[in-house]
Amino acid sequence: MMGELLEVKHLSKSFAGIQAVNDISFSINRGELVSLIGPNGAGKSTCFNMLNGQIKPDKGSVRINGRETVGMSPDKIWKLGVGRTFQITATFYSMTVLENVRIALINDAQKLYSFFARTEKLYHEEAMNLLEQVGIVDQRDRLCGILAYGDLKRVELAVALANNPGLLLMDEPTAGMSPKERVALMALTHEIVKTKNIAALFTEHDMDVVFNHASRIMVLARGSLIASGMPDEIKNNQMVQEIYLGASFT
Amino acid sequence: MSIYAVQFLIGLSDASVLFLTASGLSIIFGVSRIVNFSHGSFYMLGAYIGYSLIGDSDNPLIFWGGLFLAAVVTGLVGVLVEIVLLRRLYHVPELFQLIATFGVILVIQDLTFMIWGAEDLLGPRAPGLTGSIELLGALVPSYDIALIVLSPLVLVGIWLLFYKTRWGALVRAATEDREMVAALGVNQNLLFTGVFFLGCFLAGLGGAAQLPKGGANLLMDFGIIAEVFVVVVVGGMGSIWGAYIAAIIISELNAFGILFLPESSLVMMFLAMAVILIARPWGLFGKSESMEHKPPSEREDLTISGRKLPWNWGWLLLIAVLLVIPWFQIDFVMTLVIEMVLLSFFAATLHFIMGPGGMVSFGHALFFGGGSYAVALFVNYLQLPMSVLLIAGPAVTMVFALLVGWFCVRLSGVYFAMLTLAFAQLAWSVVFQWDSVTGGDDGIIGVWPTGPAEDKIVFYYLVITLTSLSLYVIRRVISSPFGFALRACRDSSLRSRAIGIDVRKIQWIAFTISGFMAGLAGSLYVYSKGSIFPTEMAIPRSFDALIMLLLGGVQSPVGPIIGGSVYTFLIDYITRFDYWRLLLGIMIMLLIVLFPRGISGIFSSGIIQRIKLLGQSE
Numbered sequence: 001m002m003g004e005l006l007e008v009k010h011l012s013k014s015f016a017g018i019q020a021v022n023d024i025s026f027s028i029n030r031g032e033l034v035s036l037i038g039p040n041g042a043g044k045s046t047c048f049n050m051l052n053g054q055i056k057p058d059k060g061s062v063r064i065n066g067r068e069t070v071g072m073s074p075d076k077i078w079k080l081g082v083g084r085t086f087q088i089t090a091t092f093y094s095m096t097v098l099e100n101v102r103i104a105l106i107n108d109a110q111k112l113y114s115f116f117a118r119t120e121k122l123y124h125e126e127a128m129n130l131l132e133q134v135g136i137v138d139q140r141d142r143l144c145g146i147l148a149y150g151d152l153k154r155v156e157l158a159v160a161l162a163n164n165p166g167l168l169l170m171d172e173p174t175a176g177m178s179p180k181e182r183v184a185l186m187a188l189t190h191e192i193v194k195t196k197n198i199a200a201l202f203t204e205h206d207m208d209v210v211f212n213h214a215s216r217i218m219v220l221a222r223g224s225l226i227a228s229g230m231p232d233e234i235k236n237n238q239m240v241q242e243i244y245l246g247a248s249f250t
Numbered sequence: 251m252s253i254y255a256v257q258f259l260i261g262l263s264d265a266s267v268l269f270l271t272a273s274g275l276s277i278i279f280g281v282s283r284i285v286n287f288s289h290g291s292f293y294m295l296g297a298y299i300g301y302s303l304i305g306d307s308d309n310p311l312i313f314w315g316g317l318f319l320a321a322v323v324t325g326l327v328g329v330l331v332e333i334v335l336l337r338r339l340y341h342v343p344e345l346f347q348l349i350a351t352f353g354v355i356l357v358i359q360d361l362t363f364m365i366w367g368a369e370d371l372l373g374p375r376a377p378g379l380t381g382s383i384e385l386l387g388a389l390v391p392s393y394d395i396a397l398i399v400l401s402p403l404v405l406v407g408i409w410l411l412f413y414k415t416r417w418g419a420l421v422r423a424a425t426e427d428r429e430m431v432a433a434l435g436v437n438q439n440l441l442f443t444g445v446f447f448l449g450c451f452l453a454g455l456g457g458a459a460q461l462p463k464g465g466a467n468l469l470m471d472f473g474i475i476a477e478v479f480v481v482v483v484v485g486g487m488g489s490i491w492g493a494y495i496a497a498i499i500i501s502e503l504n505a506f507g508i509l510f511l512p513e514s515s516l517v518m519m520f521l522a523m524a525v526i527l528i529a530r531p532w533g534l535f536g537k538s539e540s541m542e543h544k545p546p547s548e549r550e551d552l553t554i555s556g557r558k559l560p561w562n563w564g565w566l567l568l569i570a571v572l573l574v575i576p577w578f579q580i581d582f583v584m585t586l587v588i589e590m591v592l593l594s595f596f597a598a599t600l601h602f603i604m605g606p607g608g609m610v611s612f613g614h615a616l617f618f619g620g621g622s623y624a625v626a627l628f629v630n631y632l633q634l635p636m637s638v639l640l641i642a643g644p645a646v647t648m649v650f651a652l653l654v655g656w657f658c659v660r661l662s663g664v665y666f667a668m669l670t671l672a673f674a675q676l677a678w679s680v681v682f683q684w685d686s687v688t689g690g691d692d693g694i695i696g697v698w699p700t701g702p703a704e705d706k707i708v709f710y711y712l713v714i715t716l717t718s719l720s721l722y723v724i725r726r727v728i729s730s731p732f733g734f735a736l737r738a739c740r741d742s743s744l745r746s747r748a749i750g751i752d753v754r755k756i757q758w759i760a761f762t763i764s765g766f767m768a769g770l771a772g773s774l775y776v777y778s779k780g781s782i783f784p785t786e787m788a789i790p791r792s793f794d795a796l797i798m799l800l801l802g803g804v805q806s807p808v809g810p811i812i813g814g815s816v817y818t819f820l821i822d823y824i825t826r827f828d829y830w831r832l833l834l835g836i837m838i839m840l841l842i843v844l845f846p847r848g849i850s851g852i853f854s855s856g857i858i859q860r861i862k863l864l865g866q867s868e
Contacts, residue, residue: 086744086745092745103734103738104749112735116730160748162749
C-alpha cells in the first residue's frame, strides 16, 4: 500500500506569544524514513508533540491515514497505529525491560482490563521477538529504572513497535548512544520501515546518522520549514549551511 | 439590599483570615515542596499566643503589637520545627515529610492543651474597633472592616518582599529551580528556614487576627486545614495572588451560602472547587507540573510489589495463627486482633492506590468511615440484616469512590492528595453537622452483627475470612494486566498514553476498587465496635492509614499488614497515657528522622538494595 500516511497542513503553535511552530505543512508516505532537523529550539519537539497529541496546535490539521487527529488524546492516536519514542526517554521504571514491552502488547490485544490473569504468562514470545529485534534480549530482566540511557532508547523503540504501527515518530532515537550503536539502530529502523512498509519521522542531531539513513530531510528553523528534499539537496542548500555552520550551530 | 452588603463584607473579612493562613502554606510549598500539614496548628498557635500577649488590655498599641508579636513567635516556633525536623527531610519521599508534619500537629495539639487548657478562650476585642460602621446602608462590625483592609496590605507587603528584595528574588528563583539556586552558592538552609518563618508567621497572624471574631480553641487546627487546602489548590500552589482570589471566592460562597441554604454552604464550597479544578487542574494561577521528568528523589520509591508474590508461606502461617486464636477464648485478645486485622485491611486498600497506583490519598477515611456510616444508618433506619449490609455498605462507598474519583484522577501528586482530603472533610462535616440523621457528635450506637455472627467467634472468623479473601483479590489484581497498567500510569503517564493506555480510566477504576474495599473494612469495623462516631471519618483516621503504610513500607506487599498490626497495637497501648498525642507525635517524628527510608527496609533488604542500585545509576 502506497500513499500519504501522514499529512500535515498549516500547523502552528505559540507559547506565551513566542511562535514555536509557524505554519508548517508536509506529508510522509509509506516506506519513507524522513528526518526533521534543525538547531535547538527550532520547534522539533513541539512539532512531534502536536503530531502525537501531547500538545494541541493553535491552527492547522494533522491527518494520519486520512483521519484528522487534531484534538485527539495520545492514547486515541496510538489506536490509529502510531508508535512514539521520546527525546527524554519515558519508560516504566519499576518494570523490567520485558514487562515494558509486554504491557504494550497486552494493551494492543485489548486485554488491559483483565483483573485476575497472570501477567507473566501473557505474550512472552511476542515480547521476546521485539526485544530481539532491537537487540536488547540480554537485558530483559533488568528494571528500566537502572538501565543505561542508550538501552532505554532501544526499549522505547521496542515498545513503540508493539502495536505494529504504520507511523513511527522518533524524537532523537539515538541520543546517548555510541556512534557504532547509532548506526546499528538507524540501520534497524531503516530495515523496519522498508520491510513493513511503514513511515517514520525522526529528529536527530548527529548529521552522519541523518545523511546516511534519511530518505528525505526537512529542515526546521525558528518554527518554520525552510527546506525539504533529498539528502544531497539539503547538503548543498545555502540556507541550511548558514544555519548549521553559522552562529546557531549546536 | 443591605443584608447582602453585610454578608459580602463579612465574607471579605473571613477571606482575610483565610488568605493570611493559606498564603503561608502556599509560600512554604512553593519553595520547599513540603506540604505543611501542620499549618493549621500554627494558625491555632497564633491565636493562643495572641490571646496571652494581648490579655484584656484596651490599649490599641498592645492589641496590634500583640497580633504582630504573636505572628513573630509563631514564626519562630516554625523555625524550630524546620531546623529540628524538616531540614532533615527535604530529600526523603513526600509521604514521609507529610507524616512528619502530622506528628507536629499531634505535638502542638497536646502542648497547647497543656499550656492553655481544654476550654475555649474568648478572644479580646480590638480597642477602638468594638462598634459598627454604617456602610452601603448596613451596619458592619468595624473590626471586620479592619480585617478587610489588612489582607491587601499583607498582600502588597509580600509582593514587595518577593519582587523588591534580594531575598525575595532568591525565593522566587528557588521556587522555579531549587538546584540551580543551590548551584549559585546560595545557602539553601537559610533560605528554607526564612521561608518557613514567613509561612508560619502568616499562619500565626491569621490565627491572631481572628481572635476578636472567633477566639481560640483546640479544634482550630483541623478546623481550618481543609479550607486552607481548598484555597491553595483553587488558587494554584505557590501563587499568592491565587490564594487571595481563591480565599475571597471561598469565603463569599460561604457567606452567601449561609444566607440561602445554611446546610449546603460547605457543599457549595466544594462544588466550586470541583468546577474550577476541572476547568483549570492546576488552580486559577498555578502552573502545570512539568509533563514528566520526575526528580530523582521521587523515583526512589520504586515498587517491587506485583512482580512476584513472595512470602506465600508467611501468609499461610499468619492466617493459621489468626485462626487458632479463638481457641484460647480470651475476649480482649480477640477484640484487639479484630481491630488489628480490620485496620490492616483498611491500610491495604490505601496501599493499592498508593503503592502500585502512586495516588497518595489524604482522605481515605472517607471510604472507611463511609462504609461504617452506611451500615449504621441502614441498621438504624431500615433494620437490615448484616448479610445484606456487608454488600450494601461497600456498594455505597463504591458509588462515593466513583464520584470522588472522577474528580480526583484529573489531578496528580499534591493536588490529588489535597482534593481527596477536601472531599473527606466535606463528608466528615456532613456527618458531624447533620444531627437529625447521623446523630452528629453522638454518633450512632447499637450496630451489632445479626444472624450467626452474633456469636463473637463466628464474627471473628467472618472478619478473618473476608479480610484474607479481599487481600488475596487485591494481590491478584496488582499482578494482573490491570495492576501492571496501574503501575505503568504511575511510572510514566506520558509513556502510558503513548502506548494507548487511558490513564484516567485506569486510575479511576483502581480508586473505585479501593473505595469499595475500604468500605468493606469499614462495614466490618462498625459491627466489631457496635457504634460509629464522626472521628472514624476525620483526618486523623486517614492519617492512621498513611502512618501504617509508612511503618510497614509503602511499596512492600506485606507493608499494610505489618504496619497496621504494629500501629494498632501501639495506639491501643499508648492511649492509656494522658498526653498520648504528644508521645505519638514525637515517636512519629523520631521514626522518620531515624529511618528516612522507611521501616520496611528492616524487613526486606531487597528493597533497600534496589534503591541503592537506582541511586548509583543517577
